[in-house]
Amino acid sequence: MELMVAIFVGVLTGTGVYLMLRARTFDLVLGLTLLSYAVNLLIFVMGRLSVGRPPILDGSLAPTLANYADPLPQALVLTAIVISFAMTALLLVIALVARSETRSDHVDGEEPQGRGEGR
Amino acid sequence: MNSANWIVVPVVLPLIAGAACVLLERRAAGVARAVSIGTTFVLLGVALHLAVVAASGTVHPYLLGNWKAPFGIALALDRLSALMLVLTALVALPVLWYASGGWDSHGRHFHALFQFQLMGLAGAFVTGDIFNLFVFFEVLLIASYVLMVHGQGRERMRVGLHYVVLNLSASALFLIGVALLYAKTGTLNLADLSLRVPKVGGADAPVVQAAALILLVVFGFKAALLPMSMWLPATYAAATAPVAALFAVMTKVGVYAILRVHGVAFGADAGASALTVQPVLLPIALATSVVGVFGALSAHTLQRLVAWLTIASVGTVMVGVGLFNPLAWGAALYYMANSTLVVAGLFLLAELVAAQRGDAADRLEPASPVAQPALLGLMLLLAAASAAGLPPLPGFIGKLMLLEASSTHAWQGVVWTVVLVVGFFTLIGLARAGSILFWHVDASRPSGASGASPKLVGATLWLLGASVLMSALAAPVQRYTAQAARQLTDLDAYARAVLGAQGAGTETTRPYRFDAPATQEPRR
Numbered sequence A: 001m002e003l004m005v006a007i008f009v010g011v012l013t014g015t016g017v018y019l020m021l022r023a024r025t026f027d028l029v030l031g032l033t034l035l036s037y038a039v040n041l042l043i044f045v046m047g048r049l050s051v052g053r054p055p056i057l058d059g060s061l062a063p064t065l066a067n068y069a070d071p072l073p074q075a076l077v078l079t080a081i082v083i084s085f086a087m088t089a090l091l092l093v094i095a096l097v098a099r100s101e102t103r104s105d106h107v108d109g110e111e112p113q114g115r116g117e118g119r
Numbered sequence B: 001m002n003s004a005n006w007i008v009v010p011v012v013l014p015l016i017a018g019a020a021c022v023l024l025e026r027r028a029a030g031v032a033r034a035v036s037i038g039t040t041f042v043l044l045g046v047a048l049h050l051a052v053v054a055a056s057g058t059v060h061p062y063l064l065g066n067w068k069a070p071f072g073i074a075l076a077l078d079r080l081s082a083l084m085l086v087l088t089a090l091v092a093l094p095v096l097w098y099a100s101g102g103w104d105s106h107g108r109h110f111h112a113l114f115q116f117q118l119m120g121l122a123g124a125f126v127t128g129d130i131f132n133l134f135v136f137f138e139v140l141l142i143a144s145y146v147l148m149v150h151g152q153g154r155e156r157m158r159v160g161l162h163y164v165v166l167n168l169s170a171s172a173l174f175l176i177g178v179a180l181l182y183a184k185t186g187t188l189n190l191a192d193l194s195l196r197v198p199k200v201g202g203a204d205a206p207v208v209q210a211a212a213l214i215l216l217v218v219f220g221f222k223a224a225l226l227p228m229s230m231w232l233p234a235t236y237a238a239a240t241a242p243v244a245a246l247f248a249v250m251t252k253v254g255v256y257a258i259l260r261v262h263g264v265a266f267g268a269d270a271g272a273s274a275l276t277v278q279p280v281l282l283p284i285a286l287a288t289s290v291v292g293v294f295g296a297l298s299a300h301t302l303q304r305l306v307a308w309l310t311i312a313s314v315g316t317v318m319v320g321v322g323l324f325n326p327l328a329w330g331a332a333l334y335y336m337a338n339s340t341l342v343v344a345g346l347f348l349l350a351e352l353v354a355a356q357r358g359d360a361a362d363r364l365e366p367a368s369p370v371a372q373p374a375l376l377g378l379m380l381l382l383a384a385a386s387a388a389g390l391p392p393l394p395g396f397i398g399k400l401m402l403l404e405a406s407s408t409h410a411w412q413g414v415v416w417t418v419v420l421v422v423g424f425f426t427l428i429g430l431a432r433a434g435s436i437l438f439w440h441v442d443a444s445r446p447s448g449a450s451g452a453s454p455k456l457v458g459a460t461l462w463l464l465g466a467s468v469l470m471s472a473l474a475a476p477v478q479r480y481t482a483q484a485a486r487q488l489t490d491l492d493a494y495a496r497a498v499l500g501a502q503g504a505g506t507e508t509t510r511p512y513r514f515d516a517p518a519t520q521e522p523r524r
Helices: A002-020 A025-045 A071-102 B003-027 B029-054 B079-099 B110-126 B130-148 B154-185 B190-199 B202-223 B231-238 B241-265 B278-298 B302-322 B326-355 B373-388 B394-408 B412-439 B454-472 B474-488 B491-499
Strands: B060-063 B074-077
Touching: A002 A025, A025 A071, A025 B154, A071 B130, A071 B154, B003 B029, B003 B060, B003 B074, B003 B110, B029 B074, B029 B079, B029 B110, B060 B491, B074 B079, B074 B110, B074 B190, B074 B491, B079 B110, B079 B241, B079 B326, B079 B454, B079 B474, B110 B130, B110 B241, B130 B154, B130 B241, B154 B190, B154 B202, B154 B231, B190 B241, B190 B491, B202 B241, B202 B278, B231 B241, B231 B302, B241 B302, B241 B326, B241 B474, B278 B302, B278 B412, B302 B326, B302 B394, B302 B412, B326 B373, B326 B394, B326 B454, B326 B474, B373 B394, B373 B412, B373 B454, B394 B412, B394 B454, B394 B474, B454 B474
Parallel strands: none
Antiparallel strands: B060 B074
8 A cells, every 4th residue: 555655646746747847837836736735645644554543532442553543644734735725826826917917828928939849 | 921921922913913904904004004013113022022031041932722742833932043033023124114115005915914924934933843834934935925026017927936836846845854754753843853863763764864855955945055046036136125125034044944953953963864964065055155146246236136145145154054063053143143134234225226226227237326325335335344244344253253163174274265255256246236336327317316215214224233233242142142052952951841851752752663663563
C-alpha cells in the first residue's frame, strides 16, 4: 500500500510541475492544485498508513499507536487543504486580472517571441 | 495582566484592527486610517514592552487554551522574537504614516491588508511551532499578494502573478519539509524538535536532513538567498513605495526562520544532523551578497537599485548566520536591524525623488532638477553611508562586529574580502545614483514639481533617524542582540520554558519510536 501511495504522490507532483512549466495561467492554476493535492496526500500518510483504527481515544483500548491512528497529520492536512483552497481562489482572481490587464494568458503577459512555443 | 499574556497581543490586535478596517473602509475611510495608525502605534508600545519583558533572560511561553505543549498551539517569547517584533513595528509605523499621505486611497482595503500583514509577521516571530510558522507565513503572504498589486497597473499585475505563483510553490515545499520532519521526529514544536532531532540517527537521519535542506530552500526563498533571489528586484521595484518598504521586513522573516530552525534545531547539538546546512549556507550567503551588489550597480532605476541592495544586505546578514557562532549571530542581528531600517527608508526616499523629477521618475538618467536637492540629497547620502558601512553609522558597527566574529573561522579571508568589497561597491552604486539624480541635471528644464509634503519627508526621516539612533545607542542594542544570540544556543532553557519541567525529555509524547516503528505492530 505504501508503494501505491508513493507512486500516486509522485505522479501528482510530476503532473503538477509539468503543468506549471507550461507557462499559461490556467495550466498554472491546475498545476498548483495538483501539487497541493500531492502535498496533502504526503502529509496525510506521514501519520502512517493503517486501516480500521480510530483517531479518537475511546477508553476500551490501550492508548498506543497500535490501536489508534495518529490524529495530528489529519488535523494538519485539514489546515493545509483550507489554506491551499483559499490561495487557489486568490490566484484565480489575480490570473483573471492579469489576463485582462495584459491581454494574454501567458505568465509573462506577452506571447514569447520565436521558436520553442509548445502549443 | 500577567506579563506573559502580552505575547498574544501582537497577533490578536492587528487581526481585530484589520477586521475593523474592512468594515470601516467604505463607510469612513478616515476612521479606518486612524484605527490602522493607532493600532500600529499601540503595537510598537507592546513590542517595546515585550522587549523589556524578554530582557530578563527567561523564555516566556504562552499556551493557547492552556493546552500543554507540544500538543497545543504554543507561542514563545525570547529576546530574538522581541527584537524582531520591535523592528517590525518600528518600520511599520512610519511606512503607514507615509502611506496615509495618499497611497492608501489608490486601491481598496490597504489598511486592512496592512494590519493582516502585521499579524502574520508578528505571529511568525512569536510562534513556537513550525506548523504555525507555516500558517503565519501564509497569513502574511496572502496579505502581501494583494498589497503587492495595490495600485494595480500592467507591470504590477504581471510581476504580482509571478510573485504569487513562486510563493505558492515555496509553500508546497514548506509543507513537504514539515511532513518529513513530523514523520521522523513525531513533533512540530520547535522546543521539542530541538530535543528530538539529536536522537534521530541511522537510516532516519538522511530523511530529517533532507527535510532541513528543503526548509532551507523555502526560507532562503523568503530571505532572497541566491539562487532563489531573482524574483525580488522585479517584485520590489514594481510595488508601491510603502509596500516595498514594508516588504523589507518580510525578507527578514526568512532570516529569522533559518536562525530558528537551522541555527537552533539543526544546530551544533543536533547529533547526526548537526549543522546540516552549514556547508552550503556560508557560500550561498557570500554569493548572494556579491550578486546583490552587482545587480545594484547595473540597475536603471533607483527603486530597483534599492531592491538589489536588499539582497546584498540579506547576504551580509546570512554570512553572519552562516558562521554558526553566537558572536556572529549577535553581529548579524544588529546589522539586520539597521539594514532593514535603511532599506525601508531608501524605498520611501526613492519615491520622494521620483515624484520631483517629472517623467524621468526614478530612472537613473539626466532630467530636470528636483525641487528639494539639499534635503533629499543629504538623506540619500546618510542612507548610502549607512548601507555601505561608513563610520560612525550603525552599518559600520554591524560589519565591524561581523568581521571580528569571523576571525576564528576557516573562511575568514573570504568573509573579510566579500564584506568589504560589497560595502565598497554599495557606496559606488549609491554615489553614482546620487550624482546622476542630483548633480547631472538638465538645468534648462525647470523643475516644476513642488516639494514633498512634510508628512512624507517626516516618515522617511523617521526610518533613517531610527538607523542613526542605533548608532547612538549602539552599546545597549548590541548587548541585546548579543544576548539574544547567546539565548538561542541555550536549548534546554527554551525547552524547559515551553514544555514545562516534566515535559522536556519525557518519551510519552513521542508517537514514533525510532527503534520499533508503530506500523510493524500487529493490528488488533
